[in-house]
Structure formats: structure tokens, C-alpha cells
Amino acid sequence: MTLALPPLREVIARHGLRASKALGQNFLLDGQLLDRIARVPGPLTDEVVYEVGPGPGGLTRALIRAGAEVTVVERDHRCLPALAELADAAPGRLHVHEGDALAFDAAAAIGRAPHIVANLPYNVGTALLVGWLTGEAWPPWWKSLTLMFQKEVAERIVAAPGTDAYGRLSVLAQWRGQAKLAMTVHRSAFTPPPKVMSAVVHIVPGEQPAGVRxxxxxxxxxxxxxxxxxxxxxxxxxxxxxxxxxxxxxxxxxxxxxxxxxxxxxxxxxxxxxx
CATH class of the missing domain: 1.10.8.100 (rRNA adenine dimethylase, C-terminal domain)
Structure with missing residues (x-):
């Protein structure tokens, strides 16, 4: 889908948006890179996607271009006007909710199983992941997870036994699912650049072993x-x-x-x- 929108940098400048360190924000503006991330879950035509912390909507644009219907939750009210412009440019394809993702009932709001795709805020990313990976209900309410983390956290999620990175997150992500490192993202791709490298992890739920809670x-x-x-x-x-x-x-x-x-x-x- 083609979107008749001004460049993202122009939108950010017009709304006076600056990434908030307190909210763990780092904006990703490279359209080609965002399109690559949107392709990680597979074809998204007519699929539903849930995105956490879209900020000014760079990844959101890529997901809509890929054919998805997107539901986002954004805590930063400063970003809502930019997201509203995007919703107007893609009628019926973007549903914006203001709130804290840790308290937002995405399953109820969306109504059918989504792919979760997000450049997660650094300060809540691990907590959100653990929430999505745990619970007795399985298969889960989501189809797949495509999530950007600090590279160190991403490596812990996909780590093998016997490595320094292997730990609790590794087991939680792998005992009833498949986790892989989909791509690394250089710090220079972000505005402002974080101090660390980032990486995208892709997790697909599998069968839960019998006799285990x-x-x-x-x-x-x-x-x-x-x-x-x-x-x-x-x-x-x-x-x-x-x-x-x-x-x-x-x-x-x-x-x-x-x-x-x-x-x-x-x-x-x-x-x-x-x-």
C-alpha cells in the first residue's frame, strides 16, 4: 500500500518531537530498514499486527505498506497527532490507543491473533517479553513476535546452553517456541543513536511439552x-x-x-x- 505522507523527518520536525530518554525512546527513520523489519514475520497482507511504542510511526508506516491492519499503543501523548495523520492517510488500517503497554489488554482490543512487531522501548522491553512468553494458556493469543532489543538482550533470548548469554530468558523463549536472531541494527540507524547495538528477534510459538506447567x-x-x-x-x-x-x-x-x-x-x- 502506498501512503501519501511527508517524510518522517519532516513530521517529527513539524510536531517538535524529540525521543524521550525517560520513556526509553530511540526513533528509527530509515524506510528501507523498516521495510526489512516488517518482512520478518512473513507476508502481512490482510494480517493483524500489534505494535508497542510506535513513536512518530516509522515502523507503523512499514507495516501498513506491507498490507497489515495495525493496532498500536503509545504512552507518549506528544506522538498522537503524528499517528492521527497516519491513521487518516490509511483509513481503517490503523487503530491508535493511548496508554501503558504493560497495562493494555491487547488481546481484548484486537479481537483476533496478531503478529506482534515492535521496536520496544528499552526500559520495558524485557518485562513485556516475559509477559508474552508466560502464562498457562498455549498456544498464546499472538501468532509471532518480531521485537527489537538491545543486542545483548537479544543474544540472551536466542542463546544456547553452555554460553555466557544463556539464562532464564533463553529457556522461557525456547521451551515451547522457536527463537532466532533475525537481524542486527547498528546504533547509527537511530535518532538519537543509543550507546549500544540493537537486534531483532523473531519468536514463533510451538507445541508445549506434555505434563509441564x-x-x-x-x-x-x-x-x-x-x-x-x-x-x-x-x-x-x-x-x-x-x-x-x-x-x-x-x-x-x-x-x-x-x-x-x-x-x-x-x-x-x-x-x-x-x-
Whole structure:
């Protein structure tokens, strides 16, 4: 879809917008790069997309150009006039909500399963991701996640066991889904440039292993990685039945959490569930 809109830089200047450090904002203005991000989930024609923190609407434009119907939630009221102009230029294709994404009920507002695509504000990105990955209902209310994070956080999400980056986020993203690093984004692509590099992660939900509750995986990973430098016999001591589960699964209690695979944590959780 072609949008009859002025360049994004002109819109930002006309509305006097500046990225807010307090809101974790960094504006991405490169249209070609934004189009590449919009292609990560796959074809979006007639698909529904949910975007968090669109700011002046750079990624939103790309998503609409890709054929999606987009729902956005934006906390910064300064950006609402620019988003309203975009909504007028794409009738029926953009639905704007003002509010805090951490409190916004996107599933109820959208009504059908969306792809979530967002350049997440740095200060709430991890909290939002954990919220989307957890909960007992599975498959989830979303079809896929295409999210930009600081590169260090992105690497933690897709990390393999035995690496320094492997941790709680890795297990939560991978135990019932597939996570991959879709692209890296240089800091110079942003206005203003952040101090760190960024990366886009793509997550697709898969089948949930039988006999496991998310709450059990959460408890195990919170304890194991909360004291990641300690042996499992120390870090899991506070989880009832965990030490017996280690023995039953054949996992040496002197190992550390980062050496246990995602399948290993699933096996521990299944053993705990059986009691």
C-alpha cells in the first residue's frame, strides 16, 4: 500500500518531537530498514499486527505498506497527532490507543491473533517479553513476535546452553517456541543513536511439552539462574522436590544452571509435576 505522507523527518520536525530518554525512546527513520523489519514475520497482507511504542510511526508506516491492519499503543501523548495523520492517510488500517503497554489488554482490543512487531522501548522491553512468553494458556493469543532489543538482550533470548548469554530468558523463549536472531541494527540507524547495538528477534510459538506447567518452568529457572554461579544443589534448594528431580533425571547436582539444556529444564519440570 502506498501512503501519501511527508517524510518522517519532516513530521517529527513539524510536531517538535524529540525521543524521550525517560520513556526509553530511540526513533528509527530509515524506510528501507523498516521495510526489512516488517518482512520478518512473513507476508502481512490482510494480517493483524500489534505494535508497542510506535513513536512518530516509522515502523507503523512499514507495516501498513506491507498490507497489515495495525493496532498500536503509545504512552507518549506528544506522538498522537503524528499517528492521527497516519491513521487518516490509511483509513481503517490503523487503530491508535493511548496508554501503558504493560497495562493494555491487547488481546481484548484486537479481537483476533496478531503478529506482534515492535521496536520496544528499552526500559520495558524485557518485562513485556516475559509477559508474552508466560502464562498457562498455549498456544498464546499472538501468532509471532518480531521485537527489537538491545543486542545483548537479544543474544540472551536466542542463546544456547553452555554460553555466557544463556539464562532464564533463553529457556522461557525456547521451551515451547522457536527463537532466532533475525537481524542486527547498528546504533547509527537511530535518532538519537543509543550507546549500544540493537537486534531483532523473531519468536514463533510451538507445541508445549506434555505434563509441564509454565509456573513450574518459571520457578525452576528463576531459582537456577538467580544464583547462576552456584551449583544446582544450592540454587535449587528452595524449590520443593527439585533435588530429587535432579537425581531422577540423571542431572549431576554439582552442575551449574547454564550447562542444563532447555530439554533438561523441561524434564525437571515434568518430574516435579509427577511429584
Amino acid at each position: 509454565c509456573a513450574t518452568i518459571e520457578a525452576l529457572t528463576a531459582a537456577a539462574f538467580g544464583q547462576r554461579r552456584k551449583m544446582l544443589r544450592q540454587s535449587l534448594r528452595g524449590v520443593p522436590g527439585a533435588l530429587d528431580a535432579l537425581t531422577a533425571c540423571g542431572i549431576d547436582e554439582t552442575r551449574r544452571a547454564e550447562t542444563v539444556s532447555v530439554d533438561g529444564f523441561v524434564a525437571l519440570a515434568q518430574t516435579l509435576e509427577r511429584g
